[in-house]
Amino acid sequence: xxxxxxxxxxxxxKLTFLGTGTSQGVPVIGCRCRVCTSADRRDRRLRTSAxxxxxxxxxxxxxxxxxxxxxxxxxxxxxxxxxxxxxxxDHIGGLDDVRAFNFVxxxxxxxxxxxxxxxxxxxxxxxxxDYAFARDKYRGVxxxxxxxxxxxxxxxxxxxxxxxxxxxxxDRFTVTGYRIxxxxxxxxxxxxxxxxxxKLRGVDTLxxxxxxxxxxxxxxxxAEALELIGRVRPRAAWLTHMSHEIGLHAxxxxxxxxxxxxxxxTLQIEIKDPI
Numbered sequence: 001x002x003x004x005x006x007x008x009x010x011x012x013x014k015l016t017f018l019g020t021g022t023s024q025g026v027p028v029i030g031c032r033c034r035v036c037t038s039a040d041r042r043d044r045r046l047r048t049s050a051x052x053x054x055x056x057x058x059x060x061x062x063x064x065x066x067x068x069x070x071x072x073x074x075x076x077x078x079x080x081x082x083x084x085x086x087x088x089x090d091h092i093g094g095l096d097d098v099r100a101f102n103f104v105x106x107x108x109x110x111x112x113x114x115x116x117x118x119x120x121x122x123x124x125x126x127x128x129x130d131y132a133f134a135r136d137k138y139r140g141v142x143x144x145x146x147x148x149x150x151x152x153x154x155x156x157x158x159x160x161x162x163x164x165x166x167x168x169x170x171d172r173f174t175v176t177g178y179r180i181x182x183x184x185x186x187x188x189x190x191x192x193x194x195x196x197x198x199k200l201r202g203v204d205t206l207x208x209x210x211x212x213x214x215x216x217x218x219x220x221x222x223a224e225a226l227e228l229i230g231r232v233r234p235r236a237a238w239l240t241h242m243s244h245e246i247g248l249h250a251x252x253x254x255x256x257x258x259x260x261x262x263x264x265x266t267l268q269i270e271i272k273d274p275i
Contacts, residue, residue: 013183013271014053015205017263018060018070021045022211022219022243023090025066035244042249042264046070047090048187048241050207051079052180057158059083061178061185067094073266077104080158081114085187086175087124095129099142112143116157118164118176122148151176165199167192170218179203183271184234187241190218197231205271206234207263209241222246229260238263 019025026045027036035043047064051074060082071079079101085091098113105111117125125146126133132142149155151164151174165177165184168191177186182204186192189209200206210225219241220228229237237260246252246262253262 012054013181015183015185015207015269015271016051016053016074017238017240017265017267018049018051018074019046019064019066020240020242020263020265020267021047022241023047023088024243026242026244028244031244033244035246035248038248040249042262044265045242046265047093048209049091050185050240051076052183052185054160054181057160059157059160059180061085062091062187063094063098064090065093068097068100071097071100077101078111079113081116083157083162083178084115084117084121084125085177086118086169086173087121088173088188091188092121092125092128095125095144096132096142098144099140102143110143112145114145114147114157116147116149116155118151118166118174119148120174121176122146163199165192166196173218181271183207184232186228188218189220189228190216190224192228197228200232200234203232204235205269206232206237207240208237210239210246211241212243212245213247214245226257226260229257235259236269237261238269 025047046066049062052059058079060079062085063082101113102110132144151166155162163179167175167189169175169188175188184200184203185207187209208225209220210222211219213222215221240263249262
C-alpha cells in the first residue's frame with residue numbers, strides 16, 4: 001500500500017467536466033429518443049474529457065473529436081499537459097488541435113504540448129498523427145512532446161505527482177485511469193484488478209464511467225460503477241461517459257444512492273485535500 005503522503009496536494013483542485021458522453025455523444029445523430037430530444041442542457045453530452053487545475057497547473061484528460069469546441073467553451077489559453085486514458089478515437093481524435101496552443105505565445109515562443117500515454121495509446125498517437133513526428137515536418141503541424149510511461153509507476157507531470165490506475169476496457173484493450181491527490185478519474189473501465197483498486201483507497205472524489213443500466217461488453221454499467229464506488233467509499237462520486245440509454249438526467253439522478261451524482265458538461269467542482 002502506498003504511503004498516504006504521496007497523494008497530498010497543497011492547493012484546492014478544480015475539476016471541470018469538458019464532456020460526459022460516450023463515443024457517439026448525446027444527442028446521437030439521427031436519434032429521436034426522449035434523451036436525444038431533451039431540452040435540458042444536462043442531457044447534451046460531448047465526448048468524455050476533463051480538465052484538472054491545481055494551483056497554477058492545468059491538465060486535460062483525453063482529447064477526443066470535441067476537443068476544439070471544449071477548449072473554446074472553457075476559454076483557456078494554456079494547458080500544461082494532456083493525459084490519455086487509451087487509444088480509441090473518442091479519446092484521441094482531437095489531438096491535431098493542440099497546435100492552437102503551440103502558437104498562443106507566438107512570437108516569440110512556440111510552446112510544445114506534453115502528452116502522456118501508456119504504450120498502446122502512445123503507439124496509436126504516433127501512427128495516427130505520424131506527420132507530427134516526421135523528420136521533415138510541414139508548416140503548421142502540431143508540436144507534440146509525447147511521453148510514454150509505465151502504468152505501474154507513478155508520474156510527475158508539471159510538478160504534480162500522478163498515480164496511473166490500470167484497468168481493462170475489455171479482453172482486447174487496456175485503459176489507464178489517474179489518481180491526482182484526493183481525486184481519481186476512471187473512464188472506459190470494465191474491470192479493475194484488486195491491486196489497482198488499492199490505489200483508490202482513501203480518495204475523496206471518484207469519477208467513474210457508467211454507460212447505461214443494461215450490461216455492456218466493454219464498459220461499466222450503472223450497477224458495476226456503483227459496486228466500485230461502494231468498495232472505494234469516496235466522499236463524493238460522479239458518473240461520466242454516459243450514453244443516451246442512461247435516461248434523462250432529471251429522472252435518473254434521483255435514483256442514485258446518496259453521494260453519487262451524474263456529471264454534466266461544463267460542471268465545475270472544487271476538491272479539497274482531506275488528508
